Amino acid sequence: GDSVTQMEGPVTLSEEAFLTINCTYTATGYPSLFWYVQYPGEGLQLLLKATKADDKGSNKGFEATYRKETTSFHLEKGSVQVSDSAVYFCALSDQGAGSYQLTFGKGTKLSVIP
Amino acid sequence: GAGVSQSPSNKVTEKGKDVELRCDPISGHTALYWYRQSLGQGLEFLIYFQGNSAPDKSGLPSDRFSAERTGGSVSTLTIQRTQQEDSAVYLCASSFSGGSNYGYTFGSGTRLTVV
Numbered sequence: 001g002d003s004v005t006q007m008e009g010p011v012t013l014s015e016e017a018f019l020t021i022n023c024t025y026t027a028t029g030y031p032s033l034f035w036y037v038q039y040p041g042e043g044l045q046l047l048l049k050a051t052k053a054d055d056k057g058s059n060k061g062f063e064a065t066y067r068k069e070t071t072s073f074h075l076e077k078g079s080v081q082v083s084d085s086a087v088y089f090c091a092l093s094d095q096g097a098g099s100y101q102l103t104f105g106k107g108t109k110l111s112v113i114p
Numbered sequence: 115g116a117g118v119s120q121s122p123s124n125k126v127t128e129k130g131k132d133v134e135l136r137c138d139p140i141s142g143h144t145a146l147y148w149y150r151q152s153l154g155q156g157l158e159f160l161i162y163f164q165g166n167s168a169p170d171k172s173g174l175p176s177d178r179f180s181a182e183r184t185g186g187s188v189s190t191l192t193i194q195r196t197q198q199e200d201s202a203v204y205l206c207a208s209s210f211s212g213g214s215n216y217g218y219t220f221g222s223g224t225r226l227t228v229v
Contacts, residue, residue, distance in 0.1 A: 036220075043118070043205065043220035044157075089157065100145065100164065102218065106156035 002027045006090045006105035013080055013112050021075040021108045023064075023090035031092040033057075033066055033073040034102065038087045047075075047088070080112045116140075118221035120206050126227045127196055135191040135224045139208030146189050147218065148181060151203040160204075163189065164211075196228045 007022045025031065032051040036044040048057030053068035064075045073090060090105040119138040127133050139146050148160040159173040163183045174180070178196075183189040193200055203225050207218035 041222070043222045044207075044218075045220070046217045049217070091157075100147075100162055100170075101159050102157075103159075104149075104157040 002031070002092060002094050002103045004090050004092055004103055004105035006088075006108055008106075008108070009087075010109040010111060013110070015082055015112055015114050016079045017112075019075070019077040019080045019084075019110070021088055021090075021110070023073045023075065023105060025071050025073065025090075025092050027071075027092055027094045029094045031094045033064070034091040034093070035062070035064055035073070035075050036089040036091060036104075038089065038107070040086070044089065080110070082112045082114055085110055085112045118206055118208055118219050120204075120221035120224050122224060123222065124225045124227075126229060129198060129228055130195055132192065132194045133196055133226065135193075135204050135206075135226070137189045137191070137206030137208075137221060139187065139189070139206070140219055141187075143208035143210055143219070144186070145209045145211060146183060147207045147209075148189070148191050149205045149207065151205055151223070153202075157205065160191070193226075196226075198228045201226055201228045 004025050034049045035047040037047045038044045048059040050057040050066035053066050056065045062077045064073050066073055087107045087109045089107045091102045093102050121136045144165045146163045149157045150160055151157050161181045162170040178194045181191045203223040205220055205223045207220040209218050
């Protein structure tokens with residue numbers, strides 16, 4: 001079945017540090033890939049997405065590139081801020097398996113300290 | 115409404131009691147999803163409603179769990195004879211269509227604690 005594996009947290013960074021959160025996936029079809037963010041006490045919000053190989057999703061300074069050859073969708077940001085502290089979830093939807101369902105990773109908690 | 119609304123935000127119940135969790139999706143969204151978020155387990159798909167079609171219940175963990183969606187809008191997730199392992203955050207999401215490429219909008223969730 002489909003699965004998403006993302007790096008274990010928690011991750012603690014100083015403000016303005018570079019962020020990478022690794023995400024790899026397995027899928028039977030040709031999935032679309034997503035990053036969601038959950039700020040404390042809030043629901044999940046779509047951060048960015050990519051629907052085909054080599055696409056780059058970007059939003060709020062975050063980027064992730066769909067790499068089919070390595071089945072990866074790593075999240076990056078050049079300079080994190082305290083306000084980026086949240087839990088980040090990598091997810092996929094598998095068009096071949098029914099695109100309505102998202103399969104999530106376990107989440108990575110990011111804490112940014114001033 | 116402007117977002118997906120869930121109630122209650124927190125629920126503490128005694129083991130063996132029944133609970134009902136409510137989700138009010140964004141107006142006009144035809145698709146509605148329930149997920150469960152357990153500590154350290156990520157998000158687990160529970161059930162999916164799309165318009166008037168029969169729901170996909172393949173993610174419900176046991177027959178103690180059921181859900182309905184009335185009039186294509188509000189949904190209620192019911193857990194009967196709650197157990198401690200049911201403690202989790204239950205998240206509802208909605209979207210314009212059944213395809214997740216349109217993006218889900220999630221509610222803030224109901225934190226259920228079974229004591």
